[in-house]
Each structure stands twice: as structure tokens, then as C-alpha cells.
Amino acid sequence: MTYVVFGLFGILTLGGGILVVTSRNLVRAAASLVLSFFGIAGLYVLLEAGFMAAAQILIYIGAIAILIIFAVMLTQRVAAGNRVAMNSQWPWALLVSALTFALLVYIINIVWPLGIRAENVPVLAADPTRGLGMALVDWGQYVLPFEVASILLLGAMVGSIFIAREQHDD
Amino acid sequence: MVPLSWYLITSALLFCIGLYGVFARRNAVAVLMSIELMLNAVNLNLVAFWRFQTPTRPVGLAFAVFVLVVAAAEAAVGLALILSIYRQRKHIVVEDLDLLKL
Numbered sequence: 001m002t003y004v005v006f007g008l009f010g011i012l013t014l015g016g017g018i019l020v021v022t023s024r025n026l027v028r029a030a031a032s033l034v035l036s037f038f039g040i041a042g043l044y045v046l047l048e049a050g051f052m053a054a055a056q057i058l059i060y061i062g063a064i065a066i067l068i069i070f071a072v073m074l075t076q077r078v079a080a081g082n083r084v085a086m087n088s089q090w091p092w093a094l095l096v097s098a099l100t101f102a103l104l105v106y107i108i109n110i111v112w113p114l115g116i117r118a119e120n121v122p123v124l125a126a127d128p129t130r131g132l133g134m135a136l137v138d139w140g141q142y143v144l145p146f147e148v149a150s151i152l153l154l155g156a157m158v159g160s161i162f163i164a165r166e167q168h169d170d
Numbered sequence: 171m172v173p174l175s176w177y178l179i180t181s182a183l184l185f186c187i188g189l190y191g192v193f194a195r196r197n198a199v200a201v202l203m204s205i206e207l208m209l210n211a212v213n214l215n216l217v218a219f220w221r222f223q224t225p226t227r228p229v230g231l232a233f234a235v236f237v238l239v240v241a242a243a244e245a246a247v248g249l250a251l252i253l254s255i256y257r258q259r260k261h262i263v264v265e266d267l268d269l270l271k272l
Contacts, residue, residue: 013180014180017184017207020207026197029203036184044214047177047217047221059238060241067246068206071252075252075253085196096193105179121221125227135232153243160250
């Protein structure tokens with residue numbers, strides 16, 4: 001049963017990803033991106049990471065995908081289909097990607113075979129979301145990266161407002 | 171439960187699809203979408219390793235959350251840059267943006 005659900009969400013993720021990089025229409029590519037994000041959220045649920053699944057839905061689908069759709073709409077003239085989607089080097093890109101995938105599969109299966117089977121998966125901590133929240137504000141663990149991340153978000157917000165505003169020469 | 175290597179293979183495949191998109195697409199928004207796919211693949215890897223290797227300590231989850239934050243910041247700044255370039259040049263075809271070329 002778990003395998004069936006894994007296969008379903010895996011196909012959703014990878015199929016959505018393939019549609020994102022191949023479809024000529026950018027709106028369709030953005031919709032496929034939402035599909036792919038949803039598949040990833042399902043895989044998080046299978047991994048018993050409920051918080052990450054919720055964050056995936058809220059942040060990736062709710063914020064980033066919508067932001068990308070806005071950008072597609074605002075640059076509509078280039079988004080209107082029937083233009084070439086790929087540049088002239090796409091066979092080389094395909095070759096490099098395929099070689100990277102082969103290398104990763106080689107590493108996963110031959111170099112460092114982890115060999116964790118269905119029988120000996122370690123048990124989960126009592127409440128992983130609570131543990132994550134405590135770790136993010138714990139002085140000995142991640143409180144400094146947490147604060148740096150908030151500064152990064154503030155800087156990105158100010159920077160994108162500054163970059164994207166209309167330029168007035170007066 | 172599904173073995174760890176299945177998650178790793180899925181994530182590797184998604185990463186390579188995103189890599190292909192970054193190299194091959196002409197539109198800058200499509201390149202950004204492919205980068206989001208790659209970041210998602212990395213996140214899936216981190217969460218899978220957390221579940222199978224250190225489920226009692228939230229190390230992988232914390233890293234995944236930070237990747238999420240950086241992805242959000244990257245999307246906002248990247249799309250602002252694309253809008254700004256579109257206003258100036260009326261197109262966002264990546265290979266024609268040769269402003270830094272001598």
C-alpha cells in the first residue's frame with residue numbers, strides 16, 4: 001500500500017518536473033510546478049514529516065508558485081506560446097543531466113549503499129514538530145541561523161521592493 | 171516503509187530534471203522554476219535522511235526549513251530582477267542578456 005502511494009506521489013513529482021522543463025507555454029509550466037510541489041508534499045507525509053508537508057503546501061504552492069505565476073502574467077508578451085522553449089545547447093544539457101543522474105545513482109547504490117530496509121527503520125521521536133521548534137530557538141543549537149534567516153528575509157524583501165519599483169528620473 | 175534509496179533516486183532524478191531546465195530553457199522565469207525544482211530535490215533528500223538516519227534529532231528538518239527560507243528569498247529577488255530587466259529590454263530571453271559581455 002505504501003509503495004503504491006509512494007509511486008503515485010513520485011510520478012506526480014517527476015511528471016510535473018518534466019512538464020515544467022519541457023512545456024512551451026509558461027502558464028502551463030507554472031501549473032505543472034504546483035503539481036510537482038504537491039507530489040513532494042505527499043512524499044513528506046510518507047516520511048512522517050508533517051510540518052514540512054504543511055510548510056511545503058503553504059510556502060511553495062501558496063507563495064512561491066503564485067509569485068511565479070504573477071511574474072509570468074507581468075511578462076505576458078514572452079509567455080505567449082509558439083516560440084522556441086530550448087536554447088541551441090539542449091542536447092549537451094541533456095547529456096550533462098543524464099551523466100549527473102548516472103553518477104548519483106552509482107554513488108547511492110554502489111559507493112555508499114545505506115541498505116536500510118523496511119524492517120529496521122528507526123522509530124520516530126515522540127513529537128518531531130515540537131522538537132524542531134525547540135531546536136530552532138535553543139541557545140545551543142539553531143538560534144543564530146534562525147535569526148540570520150529572519151535578517152535574510154528582511155533584506156530580500158527590501159531588496160526586491162527596491163529592484164522592482166518603477167524608475168522615475170526626476 | 172519505502173526504502174531510503176527509493177527516495178534518494180527520486181530526488182536525484184528531480185534534481186537532474188531541474189539541472190536540465192536551468193541549462194536548456196531560454197526564458198528566465200522557466201530557469202527560476204527549474205531552480206525551485208532543484209531546491210525541492212535537495213529538501214526531499216534532507217528530510218529522507220532525517221527520517222532514516224537521525225529521527226530523534228531534528229537536524230535534517232532544521233536544514234530543510236533553512237533551505238525553504240533561502241528559496242523564498244531567492245524567488246522574490248529573482249522575480250524582481252526579471253521584472254526590472256523586462257521593463258528595460260522588453261524581453262527576458264537568457265541568452266540575449268549579454269550586458270556583462272565585452
